[in-house]
Amino acid sequence: MVKGFWWDPNTPKERWFGVLEQKTETDIELICHTEKGSCATLALSHGLTIHGRNANGRPVTLLVVRRDRISTSGGMTNIHLHPGYVLEGAHVDDRHSFRARTLDLRLQHLYGWLGMTGFNQVGFMETAGKVSISYTRPEWRCHEVNSTMKVEFGLQTRHSSGSQKRSIEEDATISISCKSGFTFTRCWEMTMALRSLLHFAILKPIYAVGMTLRKCKGKKAKDKILDEIVVWSKNFREAKTERSIDGLWVFRYGDIATDFGAFFAKWLDYMVKYDEPLKCYTTTIYHRLPTTMEHLCLTQALDAYHGVRFASHERRGFKQKVEELCGLHQKVLSELVPDISAFAEQVRDTRDYLTHHNPEDLAKRNIVRGNADLIRLNEKLTIVFQSCVLT
Numbered sequence: 001m002v003k004g005f006w007w008d009p010n011t012p013k014e015r016w017f018g019v020l021e022q023k024t025e026t027d028i029e030l031i032c033h034t035e036k037g038s039c040a041t042l043a044l045s046h047g048l049t050i051h052g053r054n055a056n057g058r059p060v061t062l063l064v065v066r067r068d069r070i071s072t073s074g075g076m077t078n079i080h081l082h083p084g085y086v087l088e089g090a091h092v093d094d095r096h097s098f099r100a101r102t103l104d105l106r107l108q109h110l111y112g113w114l115g116m117t118g119f120n121q122v123g124f125m126e127t128a129g130k131v132s133i134s135y136t137r138p139e140w141r142c143h144e145v146n147s148t149m150k151v152e153f154g155l156q157t158r159h160s161s162g163s164q165k166r167s168i169e170e171d172a173t174i175s176i177s178c179k180s181g182f183t184f185t186r187c188w189e190m191t192m193a194l195r196s197l198l199h200f201a202i203l204k205p206i207y208a209v210g211m212t213l214r215k216c217k218g219k220k221a222k223d224k225i226l227d228e229i230v231v232w233s234k235n236f237r238e239a240k241t242e243r244s245i246d247g248l249w250v251f252r253y254g255d256i257a258t259d260f261g262a263f264f265a266k267w268l269d270y271m272v273k274y275d276e277p278l279k280c281y282t283t284t285i286y287h288r289l290p291t292t293m294e295h296l297c298l299t300q301a302l303d304a305y306h307g308v309r310f311a312s313h314e315r316r317g318f319k320q321k322v323e324e325l326c327g328l329h330q331k332v333l334s335e336l337v338p339d340i341s342a343f344a345e346q347v348r349d350t351r352d353y354l355t356h357h358n359p360e361d362l363a364k365r366n367i368v369r370g371n372a373d374l375i376r377l378n379e380k381l382t383i384v385f386q387s388c389v390l391t
Contacts, residue, residue: 002020002021004052008051016033018079027234029082049061062081085184096183102214107206108240110173112244113198115254117138138155151260202249250390277305281301284298301385322347349365
């Protein structure tokens with residue numbers, strides 16, 4: 001919760017008292033209070049930038065602000081606003097007006113995927129009423145992605161000591177540095193690339209937990225350099241991770257650590273090259289869709305993937321494309337899809353029906369009927385797409 005004064009950067013002398021807080025897991029709200037009848041541009045615009053200062057005088061910027069409603073109570077006008085992003089530590093004009101040299105990220109499941117720990121399991125002993133815990137923070141792992149960018153992995157630790165309790169807690173962090181700096185948009189592109197990488201490592205939704213921008217600089221050379229900006233977003237979630245056990249993961253950091261810089265450079269290129277199929281696929285991962293819409297997204301993802309990989313965008317014949325993609329992974333999919341031709345026919349016919357809804361096709365073509373059967377078909381399509389990406 002942030003209590004402070006807020007204003008439109010275009011009218012800085014007109015300020016409102018307000019409270020900014022995370023209302024729900026997916027919503028941040030600012031409620032500003034003004035005298036009754038005093039509705040300024042703050043309450044009338046959409047997608048604007050709002051500046052403020054918290055109770056400690058620290059600058060705060062709200063970006064991509066949406067107005068929800070205006071209510072009146074006790075002679076006061078209450079303006080309800082919802083920012084897309086909150087930047088603690090700076091006043092900026094918009095998303096394009098500054099760059100950050102370093103992006104620090106915490107992501108769900110990063111800790112388990114990384115497999116780093118400072119706890120010495122052998123050093124934990126409990127004998128004759130005496131408990132001993134051995135902890136040494138590991139060195140950060142640094143990888144050069146290219147001549148201007150590097151990625152570092154490390155652990156942040158929190159210590160507490162009280163009269164009845166003492167503890168050490170660790171969590172994993174990714175730090176990405178770029179000599180030319182990251183725009184705010186590029187920060188989110190890098191975040192999405194890392195979320196996608198971890199998703200294919202654990203095959204679960206991955207959300208960012210926290211973001212900090214360091215060594216920030218304004219758009220103009222004369223602008224003041226900002227030490228640190230802490231970012232909030234309605235897309236952030238609580239931290240969680242699977243344990244660092246091989247059986248729970250498709251792959252882990254240790255499998256690619258020897259040349260992670262080159263690997264990550266290829267992954268960034270892959271994200272650009274396969275942008276459309278990946279977006280179609282991730283829509284089914286991060287949104288609750290009706291099974292019919294999920295089917296259309298997955299078939300579009302496979303069609304687009306085939307088009308990029310084999311330069312086949314102009315080629316018709318979706319059934320053959322599905323057969324070719326399944327054929328690439330026939331050994332892996334043999335039990336899941338024993339008859340590739342029949343499977344591809346059913347996928348094509350079901351997609352065509354859900355696209356055109358021609359009742360005559362129900363009697364003539366191999367269309368999946370019933371929600372349960374469509375769920376199973378979608379699960380198979382999901383595995384086919386994941387196999388394409390993972391190989």
